[in-house]
Each structure stands twice: as C-alpha cells, then as structure tokens.
Amino acid sequence: MKKIISTSVAIVLIGGFAFSAYVAETKNFENNKSYNAENIETLKVYNDSWDVRFKKSNSKGVTVSAEGKQKGKDPVTFKKVGEALVIKQKEQKNSGFFGGFTFGKKGTIYINVPKSGINNIELTNKDGDIQMSEISTNSVVVQNNSGDGKIKGVSANTGKFVSRDGMLRVEDSSFKKLNITSTSGDNYMKGVNSSKAKVTSADGEVSINGIKEGKSLVVDTESGDIGVSYNKAPTSLAVTAKSNSSDITLNLDGLKKNKDTEELKKGKIGQGNNKLSLSSNDGVINVTN
Template sequence: MKKIITATVGLVVIGGLAFGAYTYNVEAKSFEKNESYNAENIETLKVYSDSWEVRFKKSNSNEVTVSAEGKQKKKEPVTFKRNGDELVIKQKDQKNSGFFGGFSFGSKGTIFINVPESGVDNIELTNKDGDIEMNKISTNNIVVKNNAGDGTIKGVSANSGKFSSQDGMLSVEDSSIEKLKVTSVSGDNYMKDVSSSEAKVTSEDGVVSIKDINEGKSLDVDTEAGDIEISYKKAPTSLAVSAKSNNTDINLKLDGLKKSKDTKKLKKGKIGQGDNELNISSGDGVITVAD
C-alpha cells in the first residue's frame, strides 16, 4: 500500500511539473529588443546575465548596437539603460508563479552586442549561467566574471583582460591582450596564438593548454590539479624557465635551454640572457613545454 501511495505522489509531482512547464510555455511570448547608441558617448559597457547567452562582435558602424531575443512572460527579461557614460544591460530570469514559483521554465535567449573598433574603453561582463562569445572586438579593458558556462574569446585586442570562472571551459584564440589574467576553479583553459607581454593563468582543477604563444615578458601558470601544456609559436631567444610539479613528470623540450637545476620535481634553466620569464607550477599534473 505504501508503495502505491509513493508512486502516486511521484506521478502527481511529475505531472505537476510538466503542467507547470506547459502553462509557462503557453503564457510566454516571444521577446525582441533592439537599440543603438553613439559609441562616442559610451565609455563603459556593463552586462549582467542570469542565464542567456551573450555574444560580442565587431560593429561595422560607429554605434554600439544591442539586441535581445528570447521568451518573455510578464516583465521584460532584458533591460538596456544609459547611466552617464555607462551603458548597462541586464538579463534577469523570471520565475514561474504559484506552486512552481521556484522554477524557471522556457527556452533561454541570446543577447547580441556589436561594438565598434576602439569605440568603448571598458567592457565588464558578469554571467551566472550561460555561454559567452567575444569575436573581433577591440577595447582597453575587459573583465569577465563567469559562474557557469563556456567562454570563447577570438580575435580580441585589449590592453588588459581579466577572466574568472567558477565552472566552465575558457578558450582564447588569435588575440592580443597585453596584460592577461585567467582564474579558474573548475574547467579547462585553452589558449592558442595569443600575444601577451604579461600573462598569468591560475587553475584549481583543469587542463591548461597554451599553444603557439608568443614569447612575452612573463608567463605564469599555476594549477592544483591538471596537466599543463605550453608551446611557442617561435623558439624563445631570451627566456628564464622554472617548472615544478609535486607528483608527476616535467618535460622541457626547448632548444638552447641550459639547465641550472634538473630534478624530478624541479627544473630550472635559461635560454640566452633569460630576460623574459616562464614560471610553471603544478600540484598534480604533467608539465610539457616545447618550442
């Protein structure tokens, strides 16, 4: 008898969830919003997203154009607001009312932001749960705070870029960021063909792969758990190298590297005068560096 009651309750709950989702989808309407702003009047672009995808790309005009496409139940899910020289874009999830008030139903949407080249000095993005794309944009400073979701950065030019992620993959490709800082709790980090004078990558748990990087003033990579793989686009000519790992192998395949220390857990050396620095540390992971 108890089993029958338990099964019945389960069916009621599942049926209620399905009905709630159905009711939400019936009530939800298509949402579209488009606005354009003169880039000369905007110094900082701030974006806050609960769950929608956010896509940045280069604009072919001198205007910042913003559009949003998704679902709307009651209030507008996305708002645009000018605040002095700031443009603030906010996307907030809408909860279903009644018994299912704690649940959000319906399809996620997308926010598209087109930025002119050298049009906006600062871009700040705070993302709770949604994928991020930045393609062929140029700015002075980029700050991305990502809770969950993957980030793809391609063809981006900036003086400084700070990317932090709690849970999600980050890919940076074909970009020039003079001062680059990447902080990751859980998730893999991939970089390819990136030019940076000062770069620092810190990861608690995840692979760090840096390929075809240009020799810069300093590159620091630190992981608690996860393999580290680094390759240079051109063989370094003046590089001081320090690599340490607690539990696994260190493989340094660099032409002209003269080692000053060579143990299983620590390897040091330099190429040429050693004017630039490469510092690598892994608590538990294989380290491989090649030119």
C-alpha cells in the same frame, strides 16, 4: 490499487493542464537598440542565464539586441547611465504550481561593438555561455560563475577572466596584460600574444599553444596538466618548472639547465631576460618550441 492509479492519473492530468497554461503564458521577446559609441565609456553587462555574444560592428555605433522567451516583465533591459551602457538580464520565475521552474537559458544577448571607441567592457555572468570576437578595447573584465567562454580575435591592453566553473578558450588575441583565474574548468590558449600573462587554476588543464615569447608567462595549477608551446623558439628566457607528480619535459632549443631534478627543472636560454614559470601540485608539465 485502483484508487492509487486513479489518483496518479488525476495528478498527471492536472499537472499537464497546469503546465500547458504555464507555457501558454510565455511569449517571444525581442528588443534591439543602437547607441552612439562616442557617448559610451563602459559597457556593463549583468547576465543571469542567457548566452552573451560580443562581436565587431560594421558601424560606428553600439547595437544591442536580445531574443528569447518572456513571462511578465521584460527579461532584458538596456539603460544609459552616465557614460556607461548597462545591460541586465534577470531570471524569470513562475509563481504558483510551477514556481520552481525558470526561463533560464532561453535567449541570447547580442552586442555589436565598433572597432574602437569603447574603453571598457565589464561582464558579470551567472550562468550562460560567452562569446567575444573581433573586438578591440582598452580593458576586458569577465566575472563568470558558470558557463563556457570563447574569446577570439580580441585586442586589449588588459584582459581579466575569472571563472568558478566553466571552460575558457582564448584564440588569436592580443593583450599587454592577461590574467586568468579558474576554480574548475579547462583553459585553452592558442595564438595569443601577451607581454605579461598569468593563469591560475585550482582544477583543470591549462593548454597554451603557439604563444609568442613575452616578458612573463606564469601558470600555477593545483590539479591539472600544463602544456606550453611557442610559435618560435625563445631567444632570451629564464625557465622554472615544478611538479609534485615528477613528470616534467622541457624541449626548448638552447636551454641550459642549472637545476634538473624529477620535481624541479630550472635553466635559461640566452640572457634569460624573459620569464616562464610553471607549477603544478598534481599534473604533467610539457614545454616545447
């Protein structure tokens, strides 16, 4: 028994010394650089595990800064490739005794973008939280594996957000065309103006509050509740709501129903020039003015 205890203590001590040496090898990383926005058509960000934050710049240039932990090579690199500015963050692993440990989620990348001048923003995110605020661009494309996203005050012709696992919140933003695809995670929209919006979710709640009446709003969920409210009562809307859970509520002024069953409700307001289509295999649907 004493041998077992002695051996255990020795392992703990060795592990403690090794971990101390492992931590001692790390150091703070900080890098920042500015670029002329006139020479940048596209921002391409490839992020492994840090948080990424986009926001409006007070200057006419693009400023990129990164702050976090470093072991070995620089964890974040900035590189101008043609008309694209490419920003990459790679996960750093230690070799040896603590080879399984990583330095993920140890830093943040800040990207300041001028009000106009950058046509495209492309972000591929493996595991880290995403923030975008007060920026304007032609196209925003976000491919997210795991991490929460908060989009606020963003204006773009097209917005595409694809997430495997993570919550997405879009507030006070404007898109001519908006497409959200989610495998697992809730999606929240508030004060969003979009002519054509589509939300597809395999598992998660979809909540859309204070939206303006647009040409088309389509929401399709496999498992999850759907809630929609308009900032003003629609004046020309064709409505279709379908749910296998048999729980559909449509509180819309002037809605004349031509189909009213437990699982399917259809009707229109005015001429029905615009479209609202909601479908959930297993979830409650609720629509109000």
